[in-house]
Amino acid sequence: MIPVQGLAGGKVAVLGLGRSGLSAARALREGGAEVVCWDDNPAARDAAAAEGFDCEPFKTPQAFEGIARLIVSPGIPHLYPHPNAIVACALEAGVPVDNDIGLFFQSFATSAWGSFETMPRVVAVTGSNGKSTTSALIHHILEHVKRPCQLAGNIGRGVLDIEPAVDGEVVVLELSSYQTDLARNLTPDVAVFTNLSPDHLDRHHGMGGYFAAKRRLFAEGGPDRAVIGVDEDEGRFLAGQLSEGPADDRVIRVSVERKLTGPGWQVAARKGFLSEYRKGKQVASIDLRNVPGLPGSHNHQNACAAYAACRSLGLAPKVIETAFHSFGGLPHRSQTIAEHKGVRYVNDSKATNVDSAAKALEAFKNIRWICGGLEKEGGLEGLEGPSASVRKAYVIGREAAAFAMQLPVEAEVCGTMDIAVRRAAEDAQEGDVVLLAPAAASFDQYDSFEKRGEDFIAQVQTVIAR
Known part of the structure; x- marks a missing residue:
């Protein structure tokens, strides 16, 4: 505590x-x-x-x-x-x-630190999508190198439930917009911004308020290093606000959509290869294509952000690469449940908005897509391109019929998870992927996205056992 x-x-x-x-x-x-x-x-x-x-x-x-x-x-x-x-x-x-985040930053440092050889540090991760995987991956890499570390915040333990820091420890925090919006103290050593897409708009009175809540982690705390995803306008704006110029390596720009150039510090992934550039020269490269726990471009973005954060902590590229390969991924996030008769079953129940669902769809081919739930503000625009690999959608939720009508693919109204999994399995052919990526909240039928994912797992196991 x-x-x-x-x-x-x-x-x-x-x-x-x-x-x-x-x-x-x-x-x-x-x-x-x-x-x-x-x-x-x-x-x-x-x-x-x-x-x-x-x-x-x-x-x-x-x-x-x-x-x-x-x-x-x-x-x-x-x-x-x-x-x-x-x-x-x-x-x-x-x-x-x-809130408790403000209390944590107010209370984390203690008089005991005066005897430490290496000051404890806090890495705080925020963004719309990928922040849980990025936080867990940073923590996994630190564990791999046997550096004292703890994981808390919006993932795992409450921030005030962790133990007081020991010499050289790193605390990794996943922080939601709800947490960063209110905290009176926000002073991370390294702050990470993964990306931004519409979410929680009613709570923040629109995209401007939502971005402002995320931005506080950087503007209020003044981190020593900022890792910024620059594939959206907001990320590029934030990186520009924090940087004193193109060569300012206190800002590490991250991308999976564009080639990053210039004299600064950049980490990008293109066609499955992560590259790190500093002062205009490539200093490291990692092949992400065969890393089992990080499938798809959205996970490559998470890998870039985690890599950049760990490099800012002084870890070597080869050490980080080795740790990538032992990362098992998180439950309900591109989680392979089973492979049966040539069909792969993947649980991405955490894909609760259109952007995260689109990224899940882009990670696989020949998809039998289970989707639906409590539709979020903004509708389902943005799914047409990513759904090109979808053979058929199987729609769940109380408003399944209305949800299905908005989809750009053939859709079958199933209503409940058991029917959706059974019908998808019946239709699936060898080489297909049955993917749960709802593009919606779970609260019309489940208490949480975790409960929805657990139901999917249970129904898959039932189908396979027949």
């Missing part, structure tokens, strides 16, 4: 008692703060009360008298589409609002 510093003796309110909220409450108490909590879910309040936390509703600005700070869980809106009522009361009362 990371005890929260700077709030000892103060009274701090925590709103939302899921994983991050309860973790924050514990860390605040460990740091000497008086903690009061609230969650609209009675079961969550009972769990907090069982750990000795007082629960108060904070329904008026007057209820915040004497409160030093309000800590808000990521899923609770603080501004758009409109502030949560308790957040609004805190703001009216003039109480600072923060």
Whole structure:
């Protein structure tokens, strides 16, 4: 646990008692703060009360008298589409609002670091797609070289649940826009921006607000090194804002769509080959085509970002290349479940938006595509080109018929996962790939994309066992 510093003796309110909220409450108490909590879910309040936390509703600005700070869980809106009522009361009362990410950066460094030979460092990864795989890959590479490291944030453990850093340790954080938008402290040593595509637009009041939330990780913290995906306008703009000129190697530009040139530091992947250029000269090259855990151009982008981050930490190209080959990938992200009678079954349930689904479709050929769910704002534009390898779509979700009508390929309305998997398996021929890449959220039928992916796995196993 990371005890929260700077709030000892103060009274701090925590709103939302899921994983991050309860973790924050514990860390605040460990740091000497008086903690009061609230969650609209009675079961969550009972769990907090069982750990000795007082629960108060904070329904008026007057209820915040004497409160030093309000800590808000990521899923609770603080501004758009409109502030949560308790957040609004805190703001009216003039109480600072923060989250567990802000508390982490406020508290990570300790007096014990004075005896360390190598200062601990934080690598923070954000972006629309690929941030989980990129974060996990960086962590895997660091483990491969036996460097002390921990993985936390939007993936794995809560940021305040990790152990205090030891000499030379690297903490890798995956940070969502919900987390970067509110944190009062954002000071990573290395910050990574993978890419940007439309997502969470209601929460951020459009693409401008969404990009602004991501940009805070770089603008607020001033990282020593910034790894920026420059295949979108926003990434190129961000790289330009952070750089003092073309030769400024504090910014490492990353691409899988264009050849990068110039005197700076660039990492790009084209036709399956990763290349690193510095000062106009190529210094390393890696063949990614046979790396099993990183299939497709979207994973090659993740590999470039992770490679750049690890190079900024001083790791050698050959060491990183070796680690790539032992990376197994993450569940629900281009995850091969089985190969049966010449048909490959791939679970990419994490492809919850059009852009991530398009990248999954581009990674394979002869696709039997299982898609559908809770459609996100912006519709399904952008799937026509990537769907060229789709032989047929099998659509799930409560609004499967309406979803199917928007697809640029032959589509069969299945409704549920069991029917979709069975029909895709019946139609599949040797060499086909049955791919779950929903291009939609899961919440119309499942509690999470993980539950959706687990159902896909279960249905595949049932079909294969017949």
